[in-house]
Amino acid sequence: xxxxxxxxxxxxxxxxSLRLSCAASGRTSNLYVMGWFRQAPGKERxxxxxxxxxxxxxxxxxxxxxxxxxxxxxxKNTMYLQMNSLKPEDTAAYYCAARSGSAVVADDGRYxxxxxxTQVTVSS
Numbered sequence: 001x002x003x004x005x006x007x008x009x010x011x012x013x014x015x016x017s018l019r020l021s022c023a024a025s026g027r028t029s030n031l032y033v034m035g036w037f038r039q040a041p042g043k044e045r046x047x048x049x050x051x052x053x054x055x056x057x058x059x060x061x062x063x064x065x066x067x068x069x070x071x072x073x074x075x076k077n078t079m080y081l082q083m084n085s086l087k088p089e090d091t092a093a094y095y096c097a098a099r100s101g102s103a104v105v106a107d108d109g110r111y112x113x114x115x116x117x118t119q120v121t122v123s124s
Contacts, residue, residue, distance in 0.1 A: 022096030
């Protein structure tokens with residue numbers, strides 16, 4: 001069993017920054033790929049970014065490329081999302097996800113474990 005807990009969400013003005021964290025516990029040895037997804041009210045969940053075990057491979061949605069940076073510290077079983085130049089359209093609940101497979105993918109159906117989410121609100 002794996003547990004994922006997100007933290008770091010909050011309210012920020014447009015142009016500001018936030019750093020989200022996702023702490024994994026339990027059977028974490030096979031969590032090769034981790035990712036971030038988000039869901040705004042009335043919208044479907046969408047892919048934000050994903051990172052391989054080594055951190056050598058990352059994949060970003062076009063909407064966040066150049067503004068968001070994903071990283072991970074395997075010694076701490078933690079993944080991070082540094083979000084800069086935030087826009088009101090970034091407002092959403094952000095979810096951490098993990099999968100046992102090694103492919104860095106955007107398909108949420110291929111992720112095995114999910115956190116409860118942390119809210120990010122960007123005011124204009």
